[in-house]
Amino acid sequence: MTITVFIRYQLDPFKKQHFETYAKQWRGIIPKCGGDLVGYWMPHEGTNNIAYALVSFDSLASYEAYRTRLRSDPGTVANFSFAEKEQFILAEERTFLRRVE
Numbered sequence: 009m010t011i012t013v014f015i016r017y018q019l020d021p022f023k024k025q026h027f028e029t030y031a032k033q034w035r036g037i038i039p040k041c042g043g044d045l046v047g048y049w050m051p052h053e054g055t056n057n058i059a060y061a062l063v064s065f066d067s068l069a070s071y072e073a074y075r076t077r078l079r080s081d082p083g084t085v086a087n088f089s090f091a092e093k094e095q096f097i098l099a100e101e102r103t104f105l106r107r108v109e
Contacts, residue, residue, distance in 0.1 A: 011068055012046065014103045015061040023096035024051065027059055032097070033087045038063055041077040041084070042070060057098075068104075 019027050029046035038045040046062035065071040078084045091097050 009106055010064055010066060011022065012062055012064040012088065012105045012107070013071065014105055015063070016101045016103075017059040017061070017071060017093045017097055018099040019051070019057045019059055020096050021051075021056040021100060024056070024059075026090075026094045026096040030087060031059070031061070031089055033083065033090075034061070037078075037081060038103040041081055071104075 017027065028050060031050070035045060042065075044064040046064055049060045051058060064095065065074060
């Protein structure tokens with residue numbers, strides 16, 4: 009069963025450009041570590057501080073293996089350090105979804 013991780017980010021609306029840089033870095037990291045990146049979405053109209061990401065996996069076990077690979081990936085470490093330094097993500101929520109067949 010495929011699962012998709014739905015990530016909701018609350019952003020500092022004055023630092024959205026930092027989030028866009030952060031999201032673009034994940035485009036190479038996530039597939040390399042075993043995730044299927046569906047995409048990142050930035051605020052455009054309306055609410056200016058909420059962004060989303062969707063990443064799919066073959067199973068929950070695949071997700072756990074991905075998380076293990078992320079911890080040792082230099083790109084991941086650098087991207088998380090960038091986010092921590094610039095403090096553009098104020099909150100992050102993860103929801104695990106399955107497609108209705």
